[in-house]
Amino acid sequence: MILAVDVGNSNTTVGLFDAAGRLSFLSALETDKDKTKDRCAIDLLGVFGLYGAEIGSVDGAILSSVVPSLTATMTAAVGRLIGCSPMVVGPGIKTGLNIKAEIHNQLGSDIVASSVAAIHKYPSPSVVIDMGTATSMSLLKGSVYEGCILMPGLRLALEALSERAAALPPISMETAAPVPLLGRTTEDAMRSGVLYGHASMVDGMIGRMEEVAGQPVTVVATGGNAAKVLKYCTHNIIYDADLVMDGLYLLYQKNAEKHRRA
Ligand SMILES: Nc1ncnc2c1ncn2[C@@H]1O[C@H](COP(=O)(O)OP(=O)(O)O)[C@@H](O)[C@H]1O
Ligand SMILES: CC(C)(COP(=O)(O)O)[C@@H](O)C(=O)NCCC(=O)O
Ligand SMILES: [K+]
Known part of the structure; x- marks a missing residue:
């Protein structure tokens, strides 16, 4: 069994892959920058307990972290839990990606993982969208990572509105009723702006990226906000909740032998 941990800015996702490469559980914990090593270990133990899985069955682990203060922790x-060091997505890891970037290891390890999975799972060229704390959109052509667009995520946009405009209240994105395009209350107007605005931004960017690619692209989206936003997009976008996890599993396989020798 292979343990995969993805530390994002909002959530830490923990997945356990069985021998056939299938997820036997997928768990989400909040990311807390101030967690100690013991707290992280206790939380992981709790996840194994919750899903009735054995720590002793873990043969290896891989970690992606975009929160530098938590990477070492x-x-x-x-x-400590599995008795050997996890592989950490970063310098020295073989990805198979040809990353067109000025500073190579600046690219977020979650973006590296989702790109590796997208190349493996979907036709090229592709646009990979991760709607988490930030929304990232990447263009992939074959194994070439052409570049990235980074935008504030849904919740960040909503929080910025209420924090910086005195008359706008803090509200939640969740409503039972469908969000109308034209709000007749301040709250609906804010929700429309953020939801339809995000969807329109994503649709518009896909068009621009398709122009750069010079041909139609496969579009795949992941991340905690993706399902909410895709409902309002006009492009045909594949939703793949496990893209980062699948990428971590593939990266583990690509590097396992080298990691064992290290
Ligand atoms: N189960 C959920 N239901 C609704 N929204 C969620 C859920 N989980 C996360 N979110 C939203 O998604 C965002 C986090 O998504 P995630 O992909 O986990 O981000 P990150 O990788 O940045 O930690 C948060 O801003 C939150 O608004
Ligand atoms: C773009 C991100 C902030 C997304 O983080 P997330 O929303 O998944 O928490 C993260 O991938 C990151 O910090 N990247 C480093 C900069 C870059 O990818 O160019
Ligand atoms: K995450």
Whole structure:
């Protein structure tokens, strides 16, 4: 069994892959920058307990973290639980991606993982969208990572409105009723702006990226906000909740032998 941990800015996702490469559980914990090594280890133990899985069955682990202050802490916590160091997505890891970037290891490890999975699972060229704390959109052509667009995520946009405009209240994105395009209350107007605005931004960017690609693209989206936003998009977008996890599993396989020798 392979343990995969994805530390994002909002959530830390924990997945356990069985011998056939299928997820036997997928768990989400909140990301807390101030967690100690022991707290991280206790939380992971709790996840195994919750899903009735054995820590002793884990043969190896892989970690992606885009929260620098937690990378070493989580590495140590996982290492303590499974008895060997996890592979950490970063410099030295073979990805198979030809990353067109000025500073190579600046690209977020979650973006590296979702790109590796998209190349494996979907026709090229592709646009990969991750709607988490930030919304990222990447263009992939074959194994070439052409570049990225970074935008504030849904919740960040909503929080910025209420924090910076005195008369706008803090509200939640969740409503039972469908969000009308034209709000007749301040809250509906804010929700429309953020939801339809995000969907329109994504649709518009897909068009621009398709122009750059010079041909039609496969579009795949993941992340905690994706399902909410895709409902309002006009492009045909595949929803793949497990893209980062699948990428981590593929990266583990690509690097397992080298990691064992290290
Ligand atoms: N189960 C959920 N239901 C609704 N919204 C969610 C859920 N989980 C996360 N979110 C939203 O998605 C965002 C986090 O998504 P996620 O992909 O986990 O981000 P990150 O990788 O940045 O931690 C949060 O801003 C939150 O608004
Ligand atoms: C773009 C991100 C902030 C997304 O993080 P997330 O929303 O998944 O928490 C993260 O991938 C990151 O910090 N990237 C480093 C900069 C880059 O990818 O160019
Ligand atoms: K995450």
